[in-house]
Amino acid sequence: MADKLPGSRRPGRGPRQAQEIYRVTLELLADGGYDGLTVEGVAARAGVNKTTIYRWWPDKDALLGAAIVQSALLRFDVPDTGSLRGDLSELVRRLVALMTGAASGVVVAALAAVASRPSLAWLAREFVTDRLAGERAVFERAVERGELSDSVDPELIVDLLAGAVWSRVMLRQSPVSDDFADQVVEVVLRGCADRG
Amino acid sequence: MADKLPGSRRPGRGPRQAQEIYRVTLELLADGGYDGLTVEGVAARAGVNKTTIYRWWPDKDALLGAAIVQSALLRFDVPDTGSLRGDLSELVRRLVALMTGAASGVVVAALAAVASRPSLAWLAREFVTDRLAGERAVFERAVERGELSDSVDPELIVDLLAGAVWSRVMLRQSPVSDDFADQVVEVVLRGCADRG
Amino acid sequence: MADKLPGSRRPGRGPRQAQEIYRVTLELLADGGYDGLTVEGVAARAGVNKTTIYRWWPDKDALLGAAIVQSALLRFDVPDTGSLRGDLSELVRRLVALMTGAASGVVVAALAAVASRPSLAWLAREFVTDRLAGERAVFERAVERGELSDSVDPELIVDLLAGAVWSRVMLRQSPVSDDFADQVVEVVLRGCADRG
Amino acid sequence: MADKLPGSRRPGRGPRQAQEIYRVTLELLADGGYDGLTVEGVAARAGVNKTTIYRWWPDKDALLGAAIVQSALLRFDVPDTGSLRGDLSELVRRLVALMTGAASGVVVAALAAVASRPSLAWLAREFVTDRLAGERAVFERAVERGELSDSVDPELIVDLLAGAVWSRVMLRQSPVSDDFADQVVEVVLRGCADRG
DNA sequence: TGTTAAGCGAGACGGTACGTCGTGTCTTAAC
DNA sequence: GTTAAGACACGACGTACCGTCTCGCTTAACA
DSSP: OGGGSTTSSOOSSSOTTHHHHHHHHHHHHHHHHHHHOOHHHHHHHHTOOHHHHHHHSSSHHHHHHHHHHHSSTTOOOOOOOSSHHHHHHHHHHHHHHHHHSTTHHHHHHHHHHHHHOGGGHHHHHHHHHHHHHHHHHHHHHHHHHTSSOTTSOHHHHHHHHHHHHHIIIIIIOOOOOTTHHHHHHHHHHHHHSOOO | OGGGSTTSSSOSSSOTTHHHHHHHHHHHHHHHHHHHOOHHHHHHHHTOOHHHHHHHSSSHHHHHHHHHHHSSTTOOOOOOOSSHHHHHHHHHHHHHHHHHSTTHHHHHHHHHHHHHOGGGHHHHHHHHHHHHHHHHHHHHHHHHHTSSOTTSOHHHHHHHHHHHHHIIIIIIOOOOOTTHHHHHHHHHHHHHSOOO | OGGGSTTSSSOSSSOTTHHHHHHHHHHHHHHHHHHHOOHHHHHHHHTOOHHHHHHHSSSHHHHHHHHHHHSSTTOOOOOOOSSHHHHHHHHHHHHHHHHHSTTHHHHHHHHHHHHHOGGGHHHHHHHHHHHHHHHHHHHHHHHHHTSSOTTSOHHHHHHHHHHHHHIIIIIIOOOOOTTHHHHHHHHHHHHHSOOO | OGGGSTTSSOOSSSOTTHHHHHHHHHHHHHHHHHHHOOHHHHHHHHTOOHHHHHHHSSSHHHHHHHHHHHSSTTOOOOOOOSSHHHHHHHHHHHHHHHHHSTTHHHHHHHHHHHHHOGGGHHHHHHHHHHHHHHHHHHHHHHHHTTSSOTTSOHHHHHHHHHHHHHIIIIIIOOOOOTTHHHHHHHHHHHHHSOOO
16 A cells, blocks of 8 residues: 555656655645756656666656655545534645645745646546545534435536635635634635525 | 827836837747746847846836736726626626637746736735726626625625636646536525525 | 677677667668667667666767677788779779668768767777778788788788778768769889889 | 957857857867867856857867867968978978877877768868868979979878878878988879989 | 848857766675 | 666766856936
8 A cells, every 4th residue: 555656665667766755745845836846856866867767757847746646745634523513624724724724835936837737637526526425424424413405416526616725825826824714614605505 | 198108109117129129128028938038038139139128127027017017918808798697707708818819828827927026015915906996887787787785795706706627727727618608607696696 | 609699599798688689779870870879769669678678788988889890890800802902992992882782871870979979999900900901801811912012011002992981971972973982092003013 | 360260269160169169179080089179068067058068069070170170189281391392391390290299189189080980071081171271382383493303293292201101101000200201201202203 | 221139040069967888996795 | 697777876968047247338417
């Protein structure tokens, strides 16, 4: 499992120094954004030859994509608080934390890069798909508990919640107030509530 | 006003060929994304010397920013249909159209670039701010008509709506169904409805 | 003797595929000149691993040298026509044929490489030395027949003849007329004739 | 005239630092042979950017060719001693001096490179052609003085003389004895002498 | 009506990174 | 014991853009 990932004991794909290369890649990305990330820089800092990098990843974007995927950066586990409201609230909170927390540099740069580079578009898709897959459980539990009609499209809810966070953090670039999560969830939940 | 903009009859800022330069800039952006946009390419296609471009814009991003601002790309007028639902629905529809319509190439590339380049971040802020300023009227009318409590934060609503569109188009990259706008607006509106 | 050479029945030195390696080496040399000859290319075409080549020859030049030596490329037997004029004439003719004939590609490339690579210089020396050793017989026979004073230095004659051919073919790169050999030999022979 | 050459006050072709670049080019060639000559090395030593070099010369060989041509390396003036023997003797002496003298490093490396690189072949041709053109005067004077029949082909003589020197220096790589020039000229002259 | 300054074309340049290719070394494991 | 397989450091290749600079020409405004 873990040791099936490239870099740990060279199981399948990736150079011996894969872990270090990934680390440096994200480090440079955090430091100088997409432009600050150069293959030569990664090679130098990782103590590896440039050719080695190109042997394993066709180009800069592929490397970046692999580094992002391999890292746990965009991965977080699904909350299970016992109530739909609690779950979604926690979800939004985690999203916000992800984008504004300690590692926000890397994360924001990564998300931005993913959003703007065609060759990384698959990553965006995969990320959202993963999100949805993960959160599906949340909604199923909610339906079981009778908190949500099964006619509601989970995809739509995730889009609303995640989109709102994105808008605040990435576009508006304004500080996210503490109760932002609650407000957002409140609106969405009531909007989905069974009428009548 | 109009003739205060660079490019029209050389009023203040910008070279004589400003319009052509802007046009080519967005053209290249549409064709090859941010990477396909090169100052040298713009100069060549616009029949202008590279030096001229650098005389007026400090760097590539500044040029791109100016081109985006100067174009009407990210600008659209506020709908006034008589009802809040109608207004918001139309708003979302226009956003979707913007990102998926004929000029979607430029628009998406522009938005992506803006999202990922620190030196274009101001454009993102300005864009959302503009949005908000424009749409404020919508909400004021709604409050007057009694369709909306004045305790509701318009900013939140815009974030939800715009964010959902962004998520669908930019991240999920999936086709946007025709009634997507209606569904989104429905949820948000009901979520904001006065509890009673 | 023959089986002392590397490659034939793996007698002493050289990998099992030595013959094939040599063949491919000269093939690549003929095709693309010295630059077109790459160890990796040889390995690939010969169906051998690069490491194997480096195990047997320290570097590219060594391989090339060995391939040239092993081939009969630069080797030809001494003519014995019965007269000095005939012998020398034939000698020049053979030289010309060597450099302009069917295999001229390899030969010229080989000679050029030998001329310009310090690590192949020994080959040049050896080649000329061989020539001289071989032709010595020609001159001894000529002296015996009284066609040549024994005060004449054979080395000088060979230098003149071979040099003229080299100049024509390699430097001047002009087609060599049919009677070039005769003219050259004529001049040199008369120049060496006993005065009186 | 002199200032029509590239490098001196930028008249036509070549970067501002052309002279320095040429100098360094030949310097590196002398030091490390053709392999030791790298564009990056030249750029570094000449205090010029690599791109500048590639702006003016398509590749390494073109640069080398230009450097050789521009230098006076392969150029020497025609002797005029009053007799054919004197002229040719001096000619050979100068050739030998060229290849064994102080600057022999560059010269030999240059000649070798020229001989072995297809893209420098034109230089070889040009060099020999120049030689011939220069020496033609020697032969015309000799014919006027009655020292030589006009039926003798000067080209042949030059090939013989130059070829012999080449053979000695480049192929045989043996020290050239002092009276080598005289011997060679003696043989060739007598070989060309009017019979009768 | 000249003069003067702003705008521009032309072109060279230093600089950084790209992605590629080849050399020669090394390790591991198979035949 | 030889070889295949494959990873690697190293160095250079030639290319593409970036952003800067200098030099003259031209053209419009201003004196």
